Amino acid sequence: MSSEVEETLKRIQSHRGVKGVLIVSADGVPIRSNLDDDETQTYAALLSQLATKARNVVRVLDDQDELAFFRIRSNKHEIMVAPDPEYLLIVVQENVK
Amino acid sequence: MEVAYLYTKVRSEFGKQTNFSDQDTRILHTIPQTDEFEDDYIPRNPVCTTVDTCPTYSEHETNTDRLVTKASSIRHAEGGWPKDVDPTEPADVQRYRKKAEKDDDYKANMKALGPIISRCMRQNNTIDIYEEYFAGEDRDWSSEPPSAKGLAVFRDPNEIKRTATSINWHPEGPTKIAVSYSILNFQDPKFSNARLPVESYIWDVTNPNTPDQALTPPSPLCCLRFNPKSTDTLVGGSYNGLVSFYDLRKSGAPQECSVIEKSHHDPVYDCFWISSKTGNQCASVSTDGNMLWWDTRRLGEPVDALQLSTGKDGAVLGGSAMDYHKEVPTKYVVGTEQGIVLAINLRNRKQNNGIAVYDQNHGKHHGPIYAIHRNQTHTKFFMTVGDWTARVWMEDLKTPIMTTKYHSAYLTSGCWSSTRAGVFFVTRMDGIVDVWDYFYRQNEVAYTHKVGDCALSSIANDATTGRLLSVGDVEGTVALMEVCDSLATPQHNEKSAIGAMLERETKQEKNLELRERDLRRARDKAKGETGETEEEKEAKAQAMEEQLRAVDADFLNMIKEAEDDEATAAAEE
Numbered sequence: 001m002s003s004e005v006e007e008t009l010k011r012i013q014s015h016r017g018v019k020g021v022l023i024v025s026a027d028g029v030p031i032r033s034n035l036d037d038d039e040t041q042t043y044a045a046l047l048s049q050l051a052t053k054a055r056n057v058v059r060v061l062d063d064q065d066e067l068a069f070f071r072i073r074s075n076k077h078e079i080m081v082a083p084d085p086e087y088l089l090i091v092v093q094e095n096v097k
Numbered sequence: 098m099e100v101a102y103l104y105t106k107v108r109s110e111f112g113k114q115t116n117f118s119d120q121d122t123r124i125l126h127t128i129p130q131t132d133e134f135e136d137d138y139i140p141r142n143p144v145c146t147t148v149d150t151c152p153t154y155s156e157h158e159t160n161t162d163r164l165v166t167k168a169s170s171i172r173h174a175e176g177g178w179p180k181d182v183d184p185t186e187p188a189d190v191q192r193y194r195k196k197a198e199k200d201d202d203y204k205a206n207m208k209a210l211g212p213i214i215s216r217c218m219r220q221n222n223t224i225d226i227y228e229e230y231f232a233g234e235d236r237d238w239s240s241e242p243p244s245a246k247g248l249a250v251f252r253d254p255n256e257i258k259r260t261a262t263s264i265n266w267h268p269e270g271p272t273k274i275a276v277s278y279s280i281l282n283f284q285d286p287k288f289s290n291a292r293l294p295v296e297s298y299i300w301d302v303t304n305p306n307t308p309d310q311a312l313t314p315p316s317p318l319c320c321l322r323f324n325p326k327s328t329d330t331l332v333g334g335s336y337n338g339l340v341s342f343y344d345l346r347k348s349g350a351p352q353e354c355s356v357i358e359k360s361h362h363d364p365v366y367d368c369f370w371i372s373s374k375t376g377n378q379c380a381s382v383s384t385d386g387n388m389l390w391w392d393t394r395r396l397g398e399p400v401d402a403l404q405l406s407t408g409k410d411g412a413v414l415g416g417s418a419m420d421y422h423k424e425v426p427t428k429y430v431v432g433t434e435q436g437i438v439l440a441i442n443l444r445n446r447k448q449n450n451g452i453a454v455y456d457q458n459h460g461k462h463h464g465p466i467y468a469i470h471r472n473q474t475h476t477k478f479f480m481t482v483g484d485w486t487a488r489v490w491m492e493d494l495k496t497p498i499m500t501t502k503y504h505s506a507y508l509t510s511g512c513w514s515s516t517r518a519g520v521f522f523v524t525r526m527d528g529i530v531d532v533w534d535y536f537y538r539q540n541e542v543a544y545t546h547k548v549g550d551c552a553l554s555s556i557a558n559d560a561t562t563g564r565l566l567s568v569g570d571v572e573g574t575v576a577l578m579e580v581c582d583s584l585a586t587p588q589h590n591e592k593s594a595i596g597a598m599l600e601r602e603t604k605q606e607k608n609l610e611l612r613e614r615d616l617r618r619a620r621d622k623a624k625g626e627t628g629e630t631e632e633e634k635e636a637k638a639q640a641m642e643e644q645l646r647a648v649d650a651d652f653l654n655m656i657k658e659a660e661d662d663e664a665t666a667a668a669e670e
Contacts, residue, residue, distance in 0.1 A: 005198075008207060008211035015215070016222045029178055031194050031198065031203075069213055084210055086202060086203075087206050089213075091218065
């Protein structure tokens with residue numbers, strides 16, 4: 001089963017323009033990352049907060065609803081976050097020129 | 098009828114509290130109805146009364162207290178770890194992660210999340226869903242009337258109001274401005290105050306309440322500039338002539354400062370970072386007539402010095418404004434207190450120290466030049482602001498190629514737009530910013546914006562977007578304004594049109610110069626011809642003089658003879 005996770009991550013990393021893949025627990029603890037420590041910490045701290053906030057927003061708007069996914073587009077990157085009640089899968093992809 | 102009631106109170110009851118109690122109604126006195134005064138009744142005629150159909154209103158004014166907000170933040174970097182795990186201990190972290198990865202929940206969740214992300218990434222790689230469909234489409238803003246709106250006001254927090262003498266935008270984007278504050282008035286009464294504040298400030302444009310950082314020079318700063326190569330460092334010139342260097346990463350105190358003996362002897366009116374390998378070189382001008390070059394690592398003495406004079410034995414001119422553009426790295430243009438423009442080319446030091454003096458007659462300003470600025474797109478051309486006009490010059494020509502009409506108030510500063518080739522801004526003594534748009538018309542101001550009641554002193558346009566304009570006044574207030582798109586977005590073929598216009602004016606000025614030279618030559622020639630006749634005239638005059646002398650002598654002889662005759666006659670008698 002663990003190998004399947006590895007496989008998934010490997011597949012994600014093989015995509016074009018992927019700069020980083022992070023797995024963060026809901027508390028903001030980085031579990032896996034292929035970025036350096038500083039960046040990992042920053043991403044984990046900031047995005048776990050944002051994910052909590054986004055989840056709250058969706059919940060308040062409709063309490064039957066649930067946040068499924070969000071992406072942040074910036075001039076340089078796109079940060080994609082797939083949330084789960086306990087974990088976050090974060091992928092940072094560089095923009096295609 | 099006497100209504101009197103004797104009220105007595107015992108001394109011991111003074112000051113006692115009153116006890117009220119219920120009582121039956123009592124009639125103390127009645128006045129019966131009477132006809133006695135009926136005859137005295139006179140109806141008033143006419144009776145005046147006023148009515149008003151409008152409801153009455155009253156006006157009342159209050160002003161709420163100014164709420165000063167302060168932005169603060171905390172950074173939460175490492176967190177969420179369980180109590181027994183120390184995040185600084187790599188072994189603990191490793192163990193925790195291993196455990197987490199072994200969790201079944203984790204595996205299942207990751208498997209579920211994987212495809213969601215994959216889908217988006219594949220989508221991103223296949224199509225650009227954020228593609229700009231209408232890229233390259235020039236919107237024509239020219240039909241829009243020019244406008245500007247105030248965004249924020251930055252007030253000097255000190256009690257004593259000083260002039261905002263210079264404003265410099267952060268080179269990497271419109272996020273911060275460096276403003277220098279000092280008093281330039283001669284013997285201003287504020288100088289007698291022993292506690293004249295020296296601070297100058299860096300402001301964050303999003304926070305007008307408190308300065309981002311304060312700089313504490315030894316004497317108030319007259320000019321202040323960010324280093325374009327390392328944006329945390331600044332150089333400033335003080336009122337007493339010192340040049341000082343700051344590093345915002347360290348503190349607001351000068352990291353390096355020049356010494357009085359080897360600095361300027363007058364306020365440093367402008368300083369610029371110049372292109373050099375190390376990015377540490379800067380140049381400064383002052384009204385003491387010197388231009389000095391410095392290395393900010395060692396400000397002990399200037400690297401180079403130059404006296405601003407019109408010729409070898411000519412007058413020394415006090416530099417009051419300077420511009421340096423990195424695209425023309427060897428040529429400095431300097432505006433002087435005397436209104437004369439100088440160009441300094443260090444490559445050409447043999448000829449009058451490399452100083453080229455521009456027109457000293459009709460072309461010069463009638464007063465000090467307060468601002469000099471190269472056009473950002475056509476760097477051969479520059480603008481000077483002084484007296485009531487702004488003039489546009491071409492580097493190679495001695496006379497200005499274009500001059501604005503005389504404004505109704507003194508101009509105090511000005512700058513070109515950093516994005517539009519034909520637009521420049523000038524500030525006036527009556528608190529107005531005038532915007533000239535040469536692409537639209539050259540004879541009239543395109544747009545006038547009143548900033549405040551007091552005289553303006555400095556202006557700067559941000560280098561990246563060209564939309565933000567900061568205007569400083571003599572009270573130390575800096576107003577941040579945003580100009581509309583039509584004044585900031587380059588118009589279709591504006592660059593070439595303005596280039597052509599400036600070239601045309603240059604050609605005209607050149608032709609005029611040529612014609613003047615021809616005329617002068619013709620005059621000289623004519624003078625040469627009249628020179629011959631003058632000789633004749635001189636000869637004539639000499640002949641005349643001789644004749645006169647002869648007549649004079651004759652007359653004297655005659656008188657003498659007559660006297661002699663008389664004398665002999667008298668003797669005979």
